[in-house]
Ligand SMILES: *[C@@H]1O[C@H](CO)[C@@H](O)[C@H](O)[C@H]1NC(C)=O
Ligand SMILES: *[C@@H]1O[C@H](CO)[C@@H](O)[C@H](O)[C@H]1NC(C)=O
């Protein structure tokens with residue numbers, strides 16, 4: 001990735017480099033978590049594309065202009081941009097366009113349930129950001145999926161451990177509903193993602209955080225099928241059935257050769273308290289759906305190298321962490337509770353301070369898997385009395401900061417990072433680049 005110019009020598013001796021740190025020409029695309037009234041009908045528009053560049057660059061170093069394109073701009077004749085902006089006029093390092101990504105098919109044959117074998121490697125949606133000096137293109141990047149990034153870089157990443165990897169993840173991963181309706185905009189604190197679990201994995205997310213609720217049958221005719229009793233919850237509210245989510249995870253692992261995925265059933269907010277039989281019932285469901293692809297606890301730990309996972313002959317690449325340690329202890333393949341550091345912060349600067357402390361203590365911590373929960377948290381007062389607040393607004397307030405904090409400062413000590421509306425930050429690209437930089441540090 002062109003955004004990094006630090007020599008590995010300097011990193012090893014810990015000299016902070018400020019000059020020439022960034023490529024000020026570098027641009028990338030994100031997708032806004034906000035929605036707006038649509039301009040051509042009475043509906044809503046969401047998933048607007050955002051142009052991004054490095055906010056800490058001196059305006060004199062920035063490119064003359066940045067464009068959004070729907071065809072590849074690196075041709076002899078520059079196609080006309082959908083949007084053209086002068087970065088020097090926008091001081092926060094980004095511009096939110098009114099061009100919506102919408103919900104296009106995933107490229108490369110990566111649609112869920114697609115019969116043919118999908119194509120490995122990164123694939124572009126038909127949107128590019130490009131920066132120019134005069135009429136000279138100096139940098140470009142597309143909005144992309146990275147469905148096989150671990151395996152694509154297997155020769156380099158094989159010597160990194162699970163605890164040493166930078167793993168991009170999502171928070172409340174399955175709190176998602178297809179396209180946005182007016183009604184959804186009223187429950188402003190329910191949905192945390194605008195892409196389903198399958199789409200997240202295909203984009204490059206490798207850590208999923210789920211909260212599971214149990215809902216008993218409501219009447220005699222209600223189905224006796226226990227599998228339908230388990231739901232994905234956001235705290236006390238159920239969002240969607242659990243089973244399809246498990247099937248998406250399984251299909252993803254079956255369609256890829258080397259991707260390692262962590263599924264964290266982190267809490268059980270409804271229907272489990274004092275009900276061990278319901279835990280047993282959930283474990284039975286997980287066993288039937290996932291055990292055959294899950295890594296056993298005894299043979300894998302945070303210090304296991306990717307190479308050791310890839311060299312196994314059983315092709316198991318899923319880690320399932322279970323938020324109840326007594327239940328996990330009875331199983332050979334459910335990992336115990338995964339450590340999530342959550343700051344309960346309401347502002348970007350509060351979150352920054354909290355994450356900074358977590359990163360500092362991670363340097364001392366023994367290597368175990370841990371997840372930095374990198375999202376703002378509403379207070380009960382926000383939920384009740386702030387009519388303009390929402391999880392979308394909060395994700396928008398902090399997602400761009402996350403990209404630059406993790407890219408420029410915390411990348412070497414980060415394990416898992418879980419965010420809301422993950423397409424609003426660039427942490428998948430940041431993680432892949434950081435992992436490749438870590439290798440260079442190990443080898444030099
Ligand atoms: C998008 O924004 C541009 C200005 O940047 C404006 O001219 C145009 O009408 C807007 N289009 C839509 C569909 O809202
Ligand atoms: C029983 O519960 C199911 C599932 O909640 C519902 O679809 C069905 O309509 C209910 N039947 C009656 C008679 O209330």
Ligand SMILES: *[C@@H]1O[C@H](CO)[C@@H](O)[C@H](O)[C@H]1NC(C)=O
Nearest residue numbers: 055092093348349352400401
């Ligand atoms: C977060 O990013 C915005 C620009 O998007 C910037 O103005 C603000 O200072 C940043 N906040 C922190 C705490 O770094």
